[in-house]
Amino acid sequence: xxxxxxxxxxxxxxxxxxxxxxxxxxxxxxxxxxxxxxxxxxxxxxxxxxxxxxxxxxxxxxxxxxxxxxxxxxxxxxxxxxxxxxxxxxxxxxxxxxxxxxxxxxxxxxxxxxxxxxxxxxxxxxxxxxxxxxxxxxxxxxxxxxxxxxxxxxxxxxxxxxxxxxxxxxxxxxxxxxxxxxxxxxxxxxxxxxxxxxxxxxxxxxxxxxxxxxxxxxxxxxxxxxxxxxxxxxxxxxxxxxxxxxxxxxxxxxxxxxxxxxxxxxxxxxxxxxxxxxxxxxxxxxxxxxxxxxxxxxxxxxxxxxxxxxxxxxxxxxxxxxxxxxxxxxxxxxxxxxxxxxxxxxxxxxxxxxxxxxxxxxxxxxxxxxxxxxxxxxxxxxxxxxxxxxxxxxxxxxxxxxxxxxxxxxxxxxxxxxxxxxxxxxxxxxxxxxxxxxxxxxxxxxxxxxxxxxxxxxxxxxxxxxxxxxxxxxxxxxxxxxxxxxxxxxxxxxxxxxxxxxxxxx
RNA sequence: GGCGCCAUAGUCUAUCGGUUAGGACGCCGCCCUUUCAAGGCGGAGAGACGGGUUCGACUCCCGUUGGCGCUACCA
Numbered sequence: 001x002x003x004x005x006x007x008x009x010x011x012x013x014x015x016x017x018x019x020x021x022x023x024x025x026x027x028x029x030x031x032x033x034x035x036x037x038x039x040x041x042x043x044x045x046x047x048x049x050x051x052x053x054x055x056x057x058x059x060x061x062x063x064x065x066x067x068x069x070x071x072x073x074x075x076x077x078x079x080x081x082x083x084x085x086x087x088x089x090x091x092x093x094x095x096x097x098x099x100x101x102x103x104x105x106x107x108x109x110x111x112x113x114x115x116x117x118x119x120x121x122x123x124x125x126x127x128x129x130x131x132x133x134x135x136x137x138x139x140x141x142x143x144x145x146x147x148x149x150x151x152x153x154x155x156x157x158x159x160x161x162x163x164x165x166x167x168x169x170x171x172x173x174x175x176x177x178x179x180x181x182x183x184x185x186x187x188x189x190x191x192x193x194x195x196x197x198x199x200x201x202x203x204x205x206x207x208x209x210x211x212x213x214x215x216x217x218x219x220x221x222x223x224x225x226x227x228x229x230x231x232x233x234x235x236x237x238x239x240x241x242x243x244x245x246x247x248x249x250x251x252x253x254x255x256x257x258x259x260x261x262x263x264x265x266x267x268x269x270x271x272x273x274x275x276x277x278x279x280x281x282x283x284x285x286x287x288x289x290x291x292x293x294x295x296x297x298x299x300x301x302x303x304x305x306x307x308x309x310x311x312x313x314x315x316x317x318x319x320x321x322x323x324x325x326x327x328x329x330x331x332x333x334x335x336x337x338x339x340x341x342x343x344x345x346x347x348x349x350x351x352x353x354x355x356x357x358x359x360x361x362x363x364x365x366x367x368x369x370x371x372x373x374x375x376x377x378x379x380x381x382x383x384x385x386x387x388x389x390x391x392x393x394x395x396x397x398x399x400x401x402x403x404x405x406x407x408x409x410x411x412x413x414x415x416x417x418x419x420x421x422x423x424x425x426x427x428x429x430x431x432x433x434x435x436x437x438x439x440x441x442x443x444x445x446x447x448x449x450x451x452x453x454x455x456x457x458x459x460x461x462x463x464x465x466x467x468x469x470x471x472x473x474x475x476x477x478x479x480x481x482x483x484x485x486x487x488x489x490x491x492x493x494x495x496x497x498x499x500x501x502x503x504x505x506x
Numbered sequence: 507g508g509c510g511c512c513a514u515a516g517u518c519u520a521u522c523g524g525u526u527a528g529g530a531c532g533c534c535g536c537c538c539u540u541u542c543a544a545g546g547c548g549g550a551g552a553g554a555c556g557g558g559u560u561c562g563a564c565u566c567c568c569g570u571u572g573g574c575g576c577u578a579c580c581a
Contacts, residue, residue, distance in 0.1 A: 018581045053580055132507050135577055160579050187509050195579040202581050226510055226576040256573060291519055294529050321517050324531045
């Protein structure tokens with residue numbers, strides 16, 4: 001079914017992250033395969049920003065993703081920052097294109113306007129769920145006459161555009177690594193293509209862009225296999241040849257659940273701040289993509305490119321094993337000359353601006369020059385060692401203390417910009433929410449963030465440390481108290497925005 | 507619940523019907539060494555379960571179990 005012919009056309013792949021949070025290692029992983037595959041075949045690799053979700057997408061996130069991806073050492077031939085002949089590469093700038101294609105589907109009867117309210121849809125799904133039947137739009141608005149549909153739309157009634165899906169028959173998705181996967185159309189939903197805000201959903205934008213950008217191979221996360229039938233159907237409706245599809249297994253936490261921020265560091269920037277070298281991180285991710293010949297586990301992206309064979313990628317979801325990453329990173333570090341090591345260390349955390357800021361914070365607090373480095377050591381460390389005993393003297397009950405840590409961590413995650421002002425606002429807000437004086441909570445935060453009840457000023461320290469390191473230190477501190485139970489998490493996060501669904505790129 | 511994907515040591519993996527099931531991380535021991543690392547050498551440790559197919563299954567088929575994903579006007 002998906003039978004693009006790589007021999008006949010130039011291979012083009014893409015990575016298409018959604019700028020709705022921190023740059024995710026899953027994005028680097030997907031980018032790496034796509035990059036290597038394109039390079040291997042002398043083709044092009046592009047970067048596209050999938051920011052059709054107006055509510056969750058932010059420019060800060062987009063900037064961070066671009067920067068993080070550049071940090072990995074990967075480069076792309078076309079993208080929002082480098083341009084290219086198939087632009088724009090930001091979906092929010094392509095709305096008119098999607099609308100045109102949605103209209104085309106509407107005109108050919110392959111899509112229809114749906115005026116159903118969210119309430120009605122919810123009710124419908126509840127009934128289906130109770131009955132154990134597939135949850136799927138029941139087609140009510142599909143039966144509307146073109147006449148009525150047009151009239152209601154013209155009258156300003158809000159609607160979405162849904163795709164038509166056959167009610168019988170099967171769709172065979174040919175996955176490059178998994179072989180044919182069969183779906184009954186009866187289980188495929190009449191997916192929304194255009195939202196009531198006029199912007200497309202992933203499904204429409206993705207298919208239209210991959211076609212217009214001449215993508216030949218779509219290599220993406222496993223979370224997309226169940227929407228592949230919809231995508232294939234869209235290609236068919238438009239009369240386009242679909243690209244080759246390949247779904248990668250999802251990276252896992254040590255407990256084998258999908259890698260998630262609340263259980264594990266998932267940010268590319270976290271690894272950067274912890275002092276991992278990009279070549280080590282990519283080497284590690286590469287090890288999950290292509291088995292290494294015996295004794296050759298350290299290799300460059302170029303070497304990986306030569307060896308990569310999509311059909312041989314192992315399909316079990318690999319655990320992100322930090323111990324292995326540590327070993328690899330050590331190998332890279334040891335291979336550096338002393339001069340190189342000094343340079344990279346300096347570039348990593350000892351740039352002049354940062355040193356000046358630290359000196360300013362420390363100057364009034366030292367009595368000997370020999371005090372300075374020890375007083376700032378925690379700003380150059382990854383995790384700090386804390387135990388339950390470290391928090392003795394905070395005169396807070398365990399539960400309040402854990403809640404203070406957890407709320408701060410979660411609320412800080414929800415901040416768009418992580419700077420001194422945001423930290424101060426959030427931490428003081430938590431104190432207020434807990435009905436405590438910030439002064440009484442300060443010690444808790446000092447211990448968790450710096451490893452000691454006394455240190456350089458907290459808010460500045462946290463800004464210097466950055467969001468990822470702070471989140472990890474909060475986690476470590478919480479773990480010292482046995483972590484947060486699922487029940488507590490539910491109760492304590494009621495007023496918080498939900499965790500980002502995933503970071504793995506499309 | 508429905509649909510789909512996956513299944514070799516704690517972890518990442520090799521094996522494409524016949525092997526003492528190989529390697530790497532981690533772990534343990536030894537060597538080297540002023541300590542600790544690094545490095546070298548060695549060790550323990552695996553085919554989820556049950557049926558088939560076959561002269562012969564880790565490998566092919568079916569079932570069970572387990573894990574994961576999707577089930578949104580998010581991607």
